Amino acid sequence: MALPPDFTLLQVVPELETGGAEQSALEIARAVVRAGGRALVASRGGRMVARLEADGGELVAMPAHSKNPLVMLGSAARLVELIRREKVSLVHARSRAPAFPALWAAHATRTPFVATYHGIYKAKTGLKRWYNAVMTRGDLVIANSDYTRAHVLAEHRLDPAKVVSIPRGVDLARFDPDRIAPERVAALGEAWGIAPDDARTKILLAGRLTRIKGHLTIIAAAAKLKAQGRDDFVLLFAGDDQGRTDYRQELVAAIETAGLQEAIRIVGHCDDMPAAFLLCDLAILPTTVPESFGRAAVEPQAMGRTVIAAAHGGTMETVVDGETGWLAPPSDADAWAAALAKAIDVGPEGRARMGSIAMARARRLYRVEAMCEATLKAYERVLEARA
Template structure:
């Protein structure tokens, strides 16, 4: 089985991480894994698992470049005898679809987000993600969205949630010194609670809402520290807005940028937030927090609603409601050690049962094999 995945870049993100996990599974199954991309920080990991990066300008939305990429991908498919082209983003998906039609390779997509369409033209552009022989949705929320946005277009929708690698994301494997190193790096005062919001710094991820919620908490000494861990990706004006709002409201924040050791960072946190203002396709940060036994609060919409069982593995609050988020934070801080331990056990068990990397890999390979078995 030779599988070519197509994704714009290989930097931090759920789609990028899933690309590596599926490449790993293909190689482990004795197949050939190729990734067409402009590359990024995850290139080394891709190479380490035995997959091949084919550097192409697939991030571009220029129609001429998309057309040329179709030819480049078709040549690659023929040269490497690719069986399946798996597209993970819209612009390269158009190139991949054309290449599949020219070569007879099986075309598969993963619908990684809601791809909001504000016009019919944008909806038609997005529709390429529903044109696969199978369209993989990473949550029931996304499956419903695909069916609603593109009625009758998707031939077959498979719900395969993103997975957490339960090896590194295991609280038993993180030494206390590793978690303490994060707290020291964040300059957290001794005894201060750490509230971690792991997400790229973009407005819809809810950083400003989190600052507002923390400002409404009952006074504590020492005061909690809100760690906003994620890349700004050039959004310098938004970073300045975050800093100004935190200063205005008297909230202690830290902006460490990208965190390479997320298991260690999660163990350094007393509470994890995922207060996205727009629906998440899945809710990977919440799943990772649960795998590490951390209490987590998510916005009650999108895929995150499927990840967190309210009151059992964490809490769900109305999106955009700073008061409700503050109340949930107070509830989390008030947990007894016994209740906190029980929630940690339930959270870990939920991820093991429903959201593991192994399940993601096995189900994706199953889809690949079924499609190849049906090929003439």
């Protein structure tokens, strides 16, 4: 779609290391540039900056991650100056902490403000609910799934017209099995210690090393499979600990205590997720709290891989139980052991049949182009309302 002349978008995100909000920021920046506009991203920076700049986006380095009130006030002043100097057309916040200075700057400059609800934020106190509500104080709220939209409406009592659901998109050019050279898969297998003739079912849990991702549930489930005499699987935990060294050590200790050193490997951050999904036979998303969308359940399906996901949150929309994968109760090690056993026993042919259905559905419903087009239309709607 055509953007207004001289359109400049400013997105604010804490950092550009890894994650769904960060990936969406890059995808929208690229779409804006391709549509003839400018795309600025205010952030602390990180490993994804190179991709942003390669796509024509521009980093504005600042401590957008900080929750320190004085730092936030300083960031607001910098953003006011930036908005005026660069003639920013619209501000888009993707996280709560940077949303405060971004909202203040947008109000001070009378610039349209949009926020995306990327997660289900808990609020046990009025103060926390007020903190979360910063994402709803602009012109429009974008929810990354129907599940998230329902939560926002229930939590904040907003006019339904102010909240639009735009599901996360998958870059189908990047996550295309036909475009992945075998050398990439082989190199990743070597780096992770997976021999080419390893006949075990390879199961990938992709996500940062944090308790809510459900690693401990899977370790307990794997221990149950081992107790049944099974040694026909290997689990790969791919993700950063992001400084959570205590949790990483807890996982290592749990693996050693269960005697699962040969069955579970913590392989660290992965820069080539398409190759990772091809290397593995099955992807899992055992989150202990509901995912607002669950990109790690959709990307492997786009690659033709079956998925087991926790039966709550956005994954209830993206995984069709028994058709494109399986759903299992969160935090239930017995149920996860049974689901893993079922997925292993279906065999390569059974998983391939399900994977083909999963690929067709994911490519129909979750194209990144559709997400970008809907987001740019949301921008157009806000600009027209302001005009």
